[in-house]
Amino acid sequence: MKKVLFLIHDLGHGGAEKVLVNLVNNMDHTKFDITVMALFGGGVNEQFLAPYIKLINCFPKAFPGNSHLMKLLSPPQLHRLLIQETYDIEIAYLEGPSARVISGCTDPRTKLVSWIHIEQHSAEKAAASFRGVSEAKRCYSRFQKIVCVSENVRQDFQEALQIDVPHVVLYNTNETAKILSLKDEPVDLAFSERELKLVGVGKVLKSKGFDRLARIHVRLKKQGYPVHTYILGIGPERENIEAYLRQEHCQDSFTFLGYQTNPYKYVSKCDLFVCASFAEGFSTAATESLIIGTPVCTVEVSGMKEMLGENNEYGLVVPNDEDSLYQGIKRFLDEPKLLDYYKSQARIRGKDFSTERTVSAVEKMLLSL
Secondary structure (H helix, E strand, O other): OEEEEEEEOOOOOOHHHHHHHHHHHHOOOOOEEEEEEEEEOOOHHHHHOOOOOEEEEEEOOOOOOHHHHHHOOOHHHHHHHHOOOOOOEEEEOOOOHHHHHHOOOOOOOOEEEEEEOOOOOOHHHHOOOOOOHHHHHHHHOOOOEEEEOOHHHHHHHHHHHOOOOOEEEOOOOOOHHHHHHHOOOOOOOOOOOOOEEEEEEOOOOHHHOHHHHHHHHHHHHHOOOOEEEEEEEOOOOHHHHHHHHHHOOOHHHEEEEEOOOOOHHHHOOOOEEEEOOOOOOOOHHHHHHHHHOOOEEEEOOOOHHHHHOOOOOOOEEEOOOHHHHHHHHHHHHHOHHHHHHHHHHHHHHHHHHOHHHHHHHHHHHHHOO
């Protein structure tokens, strides 16, 4: 049996955190003895770990200046401080601090894996959690394998740091059966059949672009289109967006639903999933929408053409700007048959992201190290 450690910054309400829980819960625990370690505890996804997964929190919660304090110690010092046991495989499940810690492992018997979730775009950004670009390159060069969640992410990371380590693409794990079983649960909302119901999922941060989705929503409403937008997630930008909606008298048709342990029951009852993000790795929320059968309209970010097809076979991908997204959403209002077409295409594509297929690929990679 392989003793495996997954290290992540925290198990909060993000996509990478969620898919890590999905992955470890579904791996073969007769072959892998799995520990999940979070640098900072208290994340909402901790509750979903299977009982046979060991959880270790290095610190009870994040504290101010932690990234600066961590840079005071070298990677080997950090590793000795935080990781007390010996593992066959140690995995940094997010770029940045986790990779810096794992790279400090000095045991030659331990295999090291780095998991990259988002595009870095530059060496400087990829090195933000390190003491500089040269240290980042040294640290990442110590891994036996670099796993990227999409082909776009793989190409971007290779160009940014040019690390001479094998790079592979492995898609995120979704709990397909669970998603399908939960999507039909009732909701405590009265959804109108006369409105096109848009839904967005994610942390309410600037990077997710919910502010531009709000501006598109207002634009459509003022043109007389019957739309209602629902946002599943929490975050600091909510207050600013709500203030804008009140100013435009559209607050009654744009609803924040907060964090939901079962977002699928809401997504399944909406007509169109919208991704307005400025950056993604391989969107968990978009993949889940396909599994559910809710059509996807998205700006072009990493992984979307991989997911939806170069020629929009399985969903509509538009250029990453506000007006293009507005025009894309408007097409679904002007062409009702487009919604039916992409609903059937979503179900077809969703089958490619089965739990068994993605977990098996990860297990084979780990056993081959």
